[in-house]
Amino acid sequence: MFDSLAEKLQATLADVRGRGTLTEDDVSATIREIRLALLEADVNFKVVKSFTNEVKERALGADIIGQLNPGQQVVKIVSDQLTELMGGAAHELSFSPRPPTVVVMAGLQGSGKTTATGKLARYLREQYGSSVAVAACDVYRPAAVEQLVKVGSQAGAEVYQQGTDRNPVQIAKWARERAVAEGKDVLIVDTSGRLHVDQELMAELAQIKDAVKPHDVLLVVDAMTGQDAVNVAEQFAKVVDFDGVVMTKLDGDARGGAALSVKAITGKPILFASTGEKLDQFERFHPDRMAQRILGMGDVMTLIEKAEASYDEQQAAELERKLRKQDFGLDDFLEQMRQVRRLGPLQSLLGMLPGVGKELRGVKVDEREFDRLQAIILSMTPQERRHPELIKGSRRLRIARGSGTNVQAVKQLIKQFEQVRKIMRQVSQGRMPDLGALMRQAR
Amino acid sequence: MARDWRDLFIVDGAPPPEQEAAPATEQRRGGRLRRLRESLRKTRQVLQSEIQATLFEDLNDETWERLEEALIYADVGARTTAQVVEQLEREARENQLSGGQALSDRLVELLAEIADTGDDRIELLAKPTVILVAGVNGTGKTTTIGKLAWHLSRELNRSVVLGAGDTFRAAGVEQLELWAGRAGVGFVKGPPEADPGSVAYDAVTAARRDGADVVIIDTAGRLHTQDDLMAELGKVRRVIAKLIPEAPHETLLTIDATTGQNGLRQARLFSETVEVTGLALTKLDGTAKGGIALAIAHELGIPVKLIGMGEQLEDLRPFDAREFARALIT
Numbered sequence: 001m002f003d004s005l006a007e008k009l010q011a012t013l014a015d016v017r018g019r020g021t022l023t024e025d026d027v028s029a030t031i032r033e034i035r036l037a038l039l040e041a042d043v044n045f046k047v048v049k050s051f052t053n054e055v056k057e058r059a060l061g062a063d064i065i066g067q068l069n070p071g072q073q074v075v076k077i078v079s080d081q082l083t084e085l086m087g088g089a090a091h092e093l094s095f096s097p098r099p100p101t102v103v104v105m106a107g108l109q110g111s112g113k114t115t116a117t118g119k120l121a122r123y124l125r126e127q128y129g130s131s132v133a134v135a136a137c138d139v140y141r142p143a144a145v146e147q148l149v150k151v152g153s154q155a156g157a158e159v160y161q162q163g164t165d166r167n168p169v170q171i172a173k174w175a176r177e178r179a180v181a182e183g184k185d186v187l188i189v190d191t192s193g194r195l196h197v198d199q200e201l202m203a204e205l206a207q208i209k210d211a212v213k214p215h216d217v218l219l220v221v222d223a224m225t226g227q228d229a230v231n232v233a234e235q236f237a238k239v240v241d242f243d244g245v246v247m248t249k250l251d252g253d254a255r256g257g258a259a260l261s262v263k264a265i266t267g268k269p270i271l272f273a274s275t276g277e278k279l280d281q282f283e284r285f286h287p288d289r290m291a292q293r294i295l296g297m298g299d300v301m302t303l304i305e306k307a308e309a310s311y312d313e314q315q316a317a318e319l320e321r322k323l324r325k326q327d328f329g330l331d332d333f334l335e336q337m338r339q340v341r342r343l344g345p346l347q348s349l350l351g352m353l354p355g356v357g358k359e360l361r362g363v364k365v366d367e368r369e370f371d372r373l374q375a376i377i378l379s380m381t382p383q384e385r386r387h388p389e390l391i392k393g394s395r396r397l398r399i400a401r402g403s404g405t406n407v408q409a410v411k412q413l414i415k416q417f418e419q420v421r422k423i424m425r426q427v428s429q430g431r432m433p434d435l436g437a438l439m440r441q442a443r
Numbered sequence: 444m445a446r447d448w449r450d451l452f453i454v455d456g457a458p459p460p461e462q463e464a465a466p467a468t469e470q471r472r473g474g475r476l477r478r479l480r481e482s483l484r485k486t487r488q489v490l491q492s493e494i495q496a497t498l499f500e501d502l503n504d505e506t507w508e509r510l511e512e513a514l515i516y517a518d519v520g521a522r523t524t525a526q527v528v529e530q531l532e533r534e535a536r537e538n539q540l541s542g543g544q545a546l547s548d549r550l551v552e553l554l555a556e557i558a559d560t561g562d563d564r565i566e567l568l569a570k571p572t573v574i575l576v577a578g579v580n581g582t583g584k585t586t587t588i589g590k591l592a593w594h595l596s597r598e599l600n601r602s603v604v605l606g607a608g609d610t611f612r613a614a615g616v617e618q619l620e621l622w623a624g625r626a627g628v629g630f631v632k633g634p635p636e637a638d639p640g641s642v643a644y645d646a647v648t649a650a651r652r653d654g655a656d657v658v659i660i661d662t663a664g665r666l667h668t669q670d671d672l673m674a675e676l677g678k679v680r681r682v683i684a685k686l687i688p689e690a691p692h693e694t695l696l697t698i699d700a701t702t703g704q705n706g707l708r709q710a711r712l713f714s715e716t717v718e719v720t721g722l723a724l725t726k727l728d729g730t731a732k733g734g735i736a737l738a739i740a741h742e743l744g745i746p747v748k749l750i751g752m753g754e755q756l757e758d759l760r761p762f763d764a765r766e767f768a769r770a771l772i773t
Binding site: 036039041045108110112140143144146150195197222226227228232251257 | 512515516517518520521579580581582583611612613614615617618621622666667668669699700701702703704705706708709726728729730731732734735754
């Protein structure tokens with residue numbers, strides 16, 4: 001099954017973690033699991049081969065065997081090696097000192113070029129306050145121009161389009177001239193999806209590039225792409241020598257091994273990650289996080305940053321004070337849940353936590369559950385919220401009626417609250433709760 | 444096993460009139476095969492060194508390793524690959540198999556057996572037959588529907604209605620409308636940002652009213668991990684089933700041939716929501732081999748029914764397991 005090999009990898013590493021020494025057999029077994037995990041993550045098999053060879057070499061180095069905790073070192077070697085391959089720090093677009101900066105988007109059909117064009121336009125406007133125009137050069141796919149008109153205007157970009165009767169090279173040229181004349185900071189040229197083996201269309205793409213002299217050509221790659229990513233990237237690199245990659249559909253559960261393959265084979269950096277249907281779900285690509293994702297180690301960094309961005313420091317201080325004084329009540333509990341909800345859908349949050357993936361398989365997080373819990377808490381008196389131990393028979397019944405739930409649900413909520421309070425106390429005392437155990441309890 | 448449009452569809456009573464003389468059909472099939480071969484030749488250079496040479500040598504550890512790599516390279520996935528290779532190894536050990544052509548033939552046979560799962564035909568007996576089409580964004584749902592409608596209408600003389608259930612993507616409705624025009628079939632859409640369930644309702648109702656043979660419901664692309672959107676898809680299905688209890692008679696999932704192992708997750712989760720009855724494997728005209736369809740057939744028992752091999756109308760074809768198996772390893 002798809003996930004079981006990645007799980008196995010984690011299990012193997014956990015096993016190694018738990019022991020004091022590392023034998024050559026251990027290394028080989030680990031390597032086998034890493035190989036399988038990478039293959040299941042769709043990393044190209046040639047890349048996997050050279051990668052595992054290097055890991056093996058490094059793992060079998062003298063300073064590994066006999067060390068205090070060799071298992072941890074293997075994990076680190078794998079992770080470091082992967083991050084190194086992914087390209088270290090995050091990269092940026094190269095802006096032209098003389099605007100407009102021209103960006104050409106290219107890729108296979110259905111990889112998400114038009115959506116990415118809109119998202120990039122919005123991103124540049126938000127991040128740099130750029131005035132952006134987008135050019136509709138996909139004259140082949142039915143209604144592609146209409147799509148860009150909609151997406152582009154939602155993104156606050158001006159859409160340059162001439163319908164579908166003109167040649168895309170001419171449209172691109174015209175759009176560039178117009179962008180210069182209108183003093184735009186950035187022009188993003190959306191092109192038709194094309195197969196890397198379609199000589200005619202690839203030649204056309206090269207012509208578009210010649211016509212607009214872009215500062216950046218971005219290849220849009222679907223994160224779900226399999227082994228073929230290498231062929232695609234090689235061909236596009238050969239024909240238009242693209243400068244960077246946009247990975248799309250990263251909000252799915254694909255491990256995204258294609259990112260590693262493309263980077264390893266072409267050496268081109270991945271610049272952006274597209275992570276949802278909404279225009280603002282677009283961010284700079286972080287190679288280290290992608291490495292973790294491919295290995296199924298979770299995405300703790302992203303989670304931490306998300307939490308930082310939407311968590312109010314004052315509230316945090318207040319919460320800490322309450323925890324110390326032990327008067328953390330149901331009101332605070334509700335506020336906590338609201339904070340968490342602000343981070344995004346629960347399912348995706350849990351996916352970012354390492355070790356949780358396996359525990360949560362098959363468990364659906366019901367977002368409506370939150371509304372139910374909220375209704376129950378809001379049906380309590382302020383005093384009851386501060387002192388849930390007051391809630392007995394008749395109060396319970398009243399709360400159940402008031403919230404349109406039943407007595408069981410009220411009981412359950414209070415039990416959950418007690419658990420959370422216990423965990424929060426542990427955390428505030430500097431102890432990290434066992435997430436696995438927590439998830440089992442939650443079930 | 445469906446090899447031609449007339450094989451693919453199960454229709455009532457007399458078979459639809461032969462519109463073309465046999466030689467023309469023959470030629471078209473030749474053309475299709477040639478296209479498939481051509482598109483696959485592009486990667487053959489790579490693979491030849493990897494596997495083809497090996498297959499004609501004696502059997503040894505390297506043979507199995509190369510074979511494994513070839514299947515992995517085709518996106519068949521580690522699990523299915525391991526089982527196929529193990530099976531061949533076992534047969535070789537028991538002296539039932541030798542190297543060279545015999546191995547190559549047996550491999551194709553085995554892969555075809557795996558691919559040929561369940562019933563890969565599409566029944567059009569109900570009137571109207573409701574076909575629901577779902578899939579991840581960008582896998583080619585709308586294009587597949589357009590071409591399918593064209594074939595049903597032009598080659599099989601069926602009256603078809605298309606329901607524009609992709610009310611989410613900018614210009615999704617317009618794209619389908621253009622296809623309906625090309626295929627000359629009926630078209631039902633709702634107001635902008637309409638509920639896809641209501642569009643499905645209207646389309647099925649219109650098809651019944653007009654006595655159409657087939658109604659195909661398009662849906663917005665959605666990731667299988669988006670619970671709310673998957674719930675919406677489930678609702679579309681329920682709306683259809685409320686009108687006609689047996690419907691949708693066919694639920695097709697589009698899978699992009701370039702998809703890697705995530706395709707299995709897609710098939711699994713879409714199946715849980717809308718009971719997928721067949722795959723449309725699209726974009727086989729590139730260098731991707733679509734081996735993920737084999738893994739899906741193997742692990743979930745969902746047959747491939749249609750393959751998309753290009754942008755032209757005739758590039759949508761019925762699936763042929765043996766042809767597919769051969770293409771996987773050449």
